[in-house]
Amino acid sequence: MPDESLKVFGIDLGTTYSAIAYVDETGRPAVCRNTDSLETTPSVVFFENESNVVVGSVAKNSAITYPDQVVSLIKREMGSEAVYDYHGTTYTPESISALILKQLAQDAATHTGGPATRAVITVPAYFGMLERTATKNAGQIAGLDVIGIVPEPVAAALHYEATTDAEDRTILVYDLGGGTFDTTAIRVSSDEIEVLCTDGDDHLGGADWDARLRDYLLQRFTExxxxxxxxxxxxxxxxxxxxxxxxxxxxxxxxRPVALRGAGSSARVEVTRELFEHETRDLLDKTIDIVRRTLETLRDKRPGTTIDDVLLVGGSTKMPAVAERLRAEFGWEPKLHDPDLAVAKGAALYALGRVVHKEKQDAEDAGGTAEQVRERVAEAVGGVAAQTGISVRTLEGLAAKQTRNVLPKAFGVKLVDTSEPDWQSKPKRHYVHHLVHANDALPTEVRNLQAATVEEGQQGVEIELFEQSGVVAGPELAENKALNEGKGLIDGLPPMPVGSPVDIRMTVDAEGLLELNATEPSTGKSLDIKVRVSVRSDEEVAEAAKVVAGITVSS
Incomplete structure (x- = not known):
């Protein structure tokens, strides 16, 4: 087995900064430095010309002189159908993110002296399946073999557990990144990391604190x-x-004194921490509300569970107000544990664990006697140890660690509202009935719904799937997003009376594959939909990969 197949990386693809890490020969996660010798790279892209793109600090600084050619905060658009045009080429959030990933991979290759092609990429815990698939697509567009998508708090908990031996504890991860925020309750044991529940806001992050301070400085400058x-x-x-x-x-x-110069004028503004915290208090309030919702969900799912540790993740948790507020509101002593790099390091541990797990699985699947299987497994793990320099014990521990996640957002089907007595005489009103819900454990159990036809003589039934788009699940169509390839039709039915039953079954597996079966029982005619939620087709992803492959990316 070539060494390259064992070289895997963990990537924290952040809203404002990104990082890439691997597990070194001592068994410890190490972060690859970029061309600026820094461990994090600004997630900013400068479209200099049609064939050259700049990613990182130079791109960020270029926003001052070329604002129309620079993209930042693209992570907030993942899962959307947004498009951008630069120098005659159309880009999507996935392809722009792919350019960032391509630069990270180049930096990792330089740092380690070998190719960086296999990786796990992290996502906010509260990213829905659309956003998660978009992130995986971005990796594929960048030319990476994406062996997993892992929630950021799971990665952070892996790193925390690996460096502190924090076993058999319930951890609350408070993750305030550059553009997203979520809180996740996680149970950590010797062989498993189990996500108990999660909540968050994918449009709340440190960039909002920056914007609030920017607006204040502008106001004072003008005055x-x-x-x-x-x-x-x-x-x-x-x-x-x-x-x-x-x-x-x-x-x-x-x-801090701030000197401002612009439009032929200058001013000096004194900004205190107290003033900054006052100007941004409502933003912090939002995070506290989400923490409370997370605790309420935890109480409902696991009555009597208490939080043992509170882990602060994301660069914005360095603001003193965060720990002070959590201490005041809940009596906790939050731990600031490598907030900028814990996610990337944990992802690297997860990635290597998946590789070793697969090597063991392949050895077990080869068959033979129990003794032969044990020997093959030991040989497989020993081979990985010999090629990576990492001890067998460490590799066994990584491979044995299982993760159990929850569904981040609800899924349902579109129905016609028949709740009013005179509904047939009114214009049709549609809503979404959710069958699987946020924080359901993955894989979900089979969920059943008996729907009904709504027209006399109806000869077909259309099924359309939706995912929750808001912070809290709601039935209105505007509160949900239609799934690409999540629509189908049972047709050729005999004319049926109003109220004829249609049986619907839905499940979501551990990897996010949604499966739906709808059956008209009198004829047995049915519809099966299997969909990995995405806004881009395989063809669109492949075409974007060709475009990105032809672009020179530098930092």
């Missing part, structure tokens, strides 16, 4: 100089960078 600088693009981009740096400095200092 001090009498100058309206909002139309000065260079000034506004510079102001955004200044706001982010000031936020970081206020995590260490009580106040």
């Amino acid at each position: 001090s100089t009498g100058t309206d600088a909002e139309d000065d693009e260079e000034f506004m981009q510079s102001l955004a960078t200044t706001a982010e740096e000031t936020k970081k400095q206020l995590s260490r200092a009580e106040s």
Whole structure:
């Protein structure tokens, strides 16, 4: 077996910063430094020309002079049908994310001295299946062999458990990243990491704190100089960078003077930590509300469960107000555990564990006597140990660690509202009936629904699948997203009266494959839908991969 098949990486594809890690020969996760010798890379893309794209700090700085050619916060658009046009080429959130991944892989190859093609990519716990599939598609477009998608808090918990021996504990992961926020309750034991429940907001993150401070600085600049600088693009981009740096400095200092120059004017603004926390208190309030919802869900699912440790993940949790507020509200002592890199390091551990697990599985599947199987498994793991320099004991531990996840968002079918007595005389009103719900354990149990026809003489039944799009599941169509390839028709039925039954069964497996069966019982005619939720077809992904392969990416 070639060494390259064992070289796997964990990628934290972040909204504002990304990182890539691997497990070194000592069995410890190590982060690959980029060309700037830094462990994190800004998730910013500068479309310099039709054949060259710049990713990272240079791209971020280019936003000041070329704002129309720079994309940031693209992670917030994952799973959407947004499109972008640069130099005559159309890009999607997946293909732009692929450019970031391509740069990370190049940096990893330089750092390790070999190819970086196999990886696990992390996603926010609260990403739905659309966003998760979009992330996997981004990896494929970048030319990576994506061997897994793992929730960020699971990766963080893996790293925490590996470095602290935190076994048989219930951990609450408070993950405030650059553009997303979620809280996840996780049970950590010697052989398993089980996600108990999760909640979050995929449009709330450190970038919102930056924007609030930017707006405050702009207001003070305008008041001090009498100058309206909002139309000065260079000034506004510079102001955004200044706001982010000031936020970081206020995590260490009580106040910072900020010098502002733009539109022919200048001003000096003193910003205190107290003022910053006051201006952003409502944002922190939102995270506390989500923590409360998570605890309520945990109480419903596992009555009597208590939180043993609170783990702070994501660079924005370095803001002192976060730990102070959690301490004041819940009496916890939160732990700031490698907040910038824990996710990437945990993903690297997860990735190597999956590779070793597969090697063991292949050895077991070859058959033979119990003794032959044991010998083959020992030989397989020993071979990995010999080629990676990692001890057999460490590899066995990684392979044995299982993860159990929950469904991040609800899925359901579109129905006609027949609740009103005179519904037949009114325009049809559609809604979504959810059969599987957020925080259901994966794989889900089979969920059944008996629907009914709504028209006299109806000879066909159309089934359409939807995924919850809002923070909280709701029945309105606007609160849900239709699934690509999640529609089908049972046709050729004899004319049926209103109210004829249609039996519907739905499950979601551990990997997110949704399966639905709908049957009209009198004829036995049925419809089967199997869908890995995605907004892009396989053909679109393949075409995007060709485009990205032809682009030179640099940092």
